[in-house]
Amino acid sequence: MMPDVVFYTAEVMVNGLMAGVLYALVALGFVLIFKASGIFNYAQGVLALFAAMTLVGIQNGQVPFAHLVNAVFGTKVHHFGWTVPSLAAIALTALVMVGLAIAVERLVLRHLVNQEPIILFMATIGLAYFLEGLGDVMWGAEVKRLDVGLPQGMSGLIDEVTFNWFGYGFFIDRLDIAATAVAVALVVTLTLFSQYSKQGRALRAVADDHQAALSVGISLRFIWVLTWSIAGFVALVAGIMWGQKSGVQFSLSLIALKALPVLMLGGFTSIPGAIVGGLIIGMGEKLFEFFVGPMIGGATENWFAYVLALIFLVFRPQGLFGEKIIERV
Amino acid sequence: MRDTTAEGYVTADGRRIGGVLMEMRNITLRFGGVKAITDISFDIREGEIRAIIGPNGAGKSSMLNVISGFYVPQEGEVWFRGQRRPPMKPYQVARMGIARTFQNIALFEGMSVLDNVMTGRLTHVRSGILDQAIWWGRAEREEDEHRAKVERIIDFLEIQHIRKTPVARLPYGLKKRVELARALAAEPRLLLLDEPMAGMNVEEKEDMCRFILDVNDEFGTTICLIEHDMGVVMDLSDRVVVMDYGKKIGDGPPDEVRRSKAVIDAYLGVSHD
Ligand SMILES: Nc1ncnc2c1ncn2[C@@H]1O[C@H](COP(=O)(O)OP(=O)(O)OP(=O)(O)O)[C@@H](O)[C@H]1O
Ligand SMILES: [Mg+2]
Numbered sequence: 244m245m246p247d248v249v250f251y252t253a254e255v256m257v258n259g260l261m262a263g264v265l266y267a268l269v270a271l272g273f274v275l276i277f278k279a280s281g282i283f284n285y286a287q288g289v290l291a292l293f294a295a296m297t298l299v300g301i302q303n304g305q306v307p308f309a310h311l312v313n314a315v316f317g318t319k320v321h322h323f324g325w326t327v328p329s330l331a332a333i334a335l336t337a338l339v340m341v342g343l344a345i346a347v348e349r350l351v352l353r354h355l356v357n358q359e360p361i362i363l364f365m366a367t368i369g370l371a372y373f374l375e376g377l378g379d380v381m382w383g384a385e386v387k388r389l390d391v392g393l394p395q396g397m398s399g400l401i402d403e404v405t406f407n408w409f410g411y412g413f414f415i416d417r418l419d420i421a422a423t424a425v426a427v428a429l430v431v432t433l434t435l436f437s438q439y440s441k442q443g444r445a446l447r448a449v450a451d452d453h454q455a456a457l458s459v460g461i462s463l464r465f466i467w468v469l470t471w472s473i474a475g476f477v478a479l480v481a482g483i484m485w486g487q488k489s490g491v492q493f494s495l496s497l498i499a500l501k502a503l504p505v506l507m508l509g510g511f512t513s514i515p516g517a518i519v520g521g522l523i524i525g526m527g528e529k530l531f532e533f534f535v536g537p538m539i540g541g542a543t544e545n546w547f548a549y550v551l552a553l554i555f556l557v558f559r560p561q562g563l564f565g566e567k568i569i570e571r572v
Numbered sequence: 573m574r575d576t577t578a579e580g581y582v583t584a585d586g587r588r589i590g591g592v593l594m595e596m597r598n599i600t601l602r603f604g605g606v607k608a609i610t611d612i613s614f615d616i617r618e619g620e621i622r623a624i625i626g627p628n629g630a631g632k633s634s635m636l637n638v639i640s641g642f643y644v645p646q647e648g649e650v651w652f653r654g655q656r657r658p659p660m661k662p663y664q665v666a667r668m669g670i671a672r673t674f675q676n677i678a679l680f681e682g683m684s685v686l687d688n689v690m691t692g693r694l695t696h697v698r699s700g701i702l703d704q705a706i707w708w709g710r711a712e713r714e715e716d717e718h719r720a721k722v723e724r725i726i727d728f729l730e731i732q733h734i735r736k737t738p739v740a741r742l743p744y745g746l747k748k749r750v751e752l753a754r755a756l757a758a759e760p761r762l763l764l765l766d767e768p769m770a771g772m773n774v775e776e777k778e779d780m781c782r783f784i785l786d787v788n789d790e791f792g793t794t795i796c797l798i799e800h801d802m803g804v805v806m807d808l809s810d811r812v813v814v815m816d817y818g819k820k821i822g823d824g825p826p827d828e829v830r831r832s833k834a835v836i837d838a839y840l841g842v843s844h845d
Contacts (some may be wrong), residue, residue, distance in 0.1 A: 255621035440695040448680055448691050458640070459754065460666035467768035 251361045251410040256526050261419035263525020264426045265484055269502040270509065270517035274476040278450040281286030282363045282494045286371035288499025290475055293378045294489045296481030297339050299389050300382040302332040307381045325426040349467045375496065389486035393421045422484040429480055430518060442469060487556040504552035510562020519563055524548045580617055583810055590618030593794050594639065594762060599648035601634055608634040609645065610818045614740050616720045616762065622796045627838060628813035633675055636764050640672045641665035649842050671760035674750040676765050681740040683752050685731060686722070688739055692757025693718040719791045722757055729753050729783055745776040756787065764796040769804060777804065784808060814838070
């Protein structure tokens with residue numbers, strides 16, 4: 244008979260992996276935009292929040308800008324009086340994210356071509372706070388419940404099967420399993436898209452060299468809209484998972500903070516890096532909390548990821564899969 | 573004898589040169605106070621190999637950048653295939669059938685040689701995301717066609733042995749050749765080459781010369797190239813534009829240009845006043 248601690252550890256690891264999938268998803272959004280345009284998109288977390296708010300709003304048939312409309316016209320509209328099925332609402336929200344991508348390109352990026360990266364970074368900070376405000380004005384600032392019908396709660400099947408096999412029932416949330424499945428599907432789709440489609444090829448070209456990309460007939464503006472749309476869609480998926488778990492509220496935008504150590508670990512330009520980095524951070528964080536947390540008073544999940552990333556950074560500044568950069572002199 | 577009328581002319585080696593394909597009219601380009609190009613006019617004819625020469629900083633690359641849309645001139649007009657071209661982005665110019673290489677090589681370093689050359693086909697790819705999702709078969713057939721064309725160009729430029737090699741690992745001379753392959757993959761009407769032989773050894777230069785002549789001969793591609801090496805220019809080109817300090821100081825067949833006093837002075841560094 245295996246000691247219980249082995250099972251505990253395995254269970255904690257599996258749960259950590261599932262949390263890691265979400266971190267990876269958010270980090271992926273950062274990597275996509277960074278690769279295509281060299282912009283560190285501070286707004287990625289708010290993008291997830293905005294997407295989740297919009298999804299809930301559309302699902303519930305909320306009137307956008309209701310407060311504003313009522314204040315200006317003296318009306319009392321709040322709801323259209325219908326609800327939209329989950330899948331249709333997700334599709335509509337995806338369209339809104341594409342619209343947002345177009346607006347960002349038109350109103351911001353286009354005017355900042357060839358600016359220093361720090362200027363673009365500042366622009367995304369501005370964008371983050373603008374979007375946060377826009378989300379509140381459009382859909383209201385209260386905490387919202389998000390439910391797109393994903394399974395939730397302990398998986399009885401896994402509990403039973405593992406109990407029969409090992410004499411120890413694993414506790415795994417069905418939402419985590421669903422999230423993992425969706426994230427895997429998303430990553431596979433993105434990889435196929437980038438490897439085999441015309442737009443994907445163009446995207447890789449732009450990520451590699453702007454000048455060369457222009458010379459083979461690629462429109463940078465189109466590629467920016469495309470990457471921001473994809474990043475918006477990835478944010479939507481992350482927003483759905485996180486929102487269903489802990490409700491749609493401001494703190495959802497803070498998942499971006501979880502993605503930072505993942506990026507430090509995986510590198511800013513590597514898609515596999517974001518995925519593996521996410522899994523390592525997710526798992527490491529849970530294991531550390533489980534084994535070391537009790538000795539030092541717990542709540543290690545807030546900082547452990549950063550410390551891990553920092554230590555890693557000192558030894559491998561180029562990230563997990565990055566090539567070692569040797570300065571030419 | 574040369575006949576430079578609207579109908580074109582026949583070269584000494586019997587190639588038929590057609591009418592005007594591209595015409596630059598009174599182009600002036602400034603960077604702040606610096607005048608890179610001052611009031612330059614010249615044309616490029618169908619089927620021709622046209623060279624632009626001149627000392628360092630003469631404005632040759634700037635001219636090529638104006639043609640390919642990377643720089644927008646403050647004054648002057650660009651005419652292509654008998655029509656005045658409105659100001660265009662580089663990607664729009666590329667889609668009109670003008671391909672180019674760069675003086676300091678712009679390749680996709682992270683991709684293989686094959687993938688690099690495949691990007692040259694992007695302007696010809698018809699199927700978009702939706703087509704690919706719905707008509708998988710058709711998109712695949714199209715992909716095969718592009719692949720076949722690319723393989724032919726790879727054979728033509730004798731780079732089969734490095735097809736799968738990441739470009740970042742190639743030596744300089746081969747990179748130049750891959751860049752030419754990518755430009756050729758677009759099947760351009762006009763091919764712009766910015767110092768295609770710079771930094772090459774003698775053998776590599778000879779190869780490149782042969783490729784340029786073969787491209788012009790076999791595909792009938794019109795070529796405009798910048799080159800420093802006078803000998804190479806004499807061998808390759810049908811007509812030469814000479815630039816110095818942003819001005820045009822000569823234009824004509826190579827042997828004629830070589831004898832011109834202004835050109836000799838510019839190359840010997842006689843002071844300007
Ligand atoms: N993007 C730019 N910004 C500012 N000045 C520029 C730019 N591009 C070119 N110039 C200036 O224009 C002038 C002509 O440069 P250009 O590169 O066209 O010369 P070139 O004939 O190609 O020289 P080389 O033989 O060295 O390649 C130079 O004085 C150069 O400094
Ligand atoms: Mg130059």
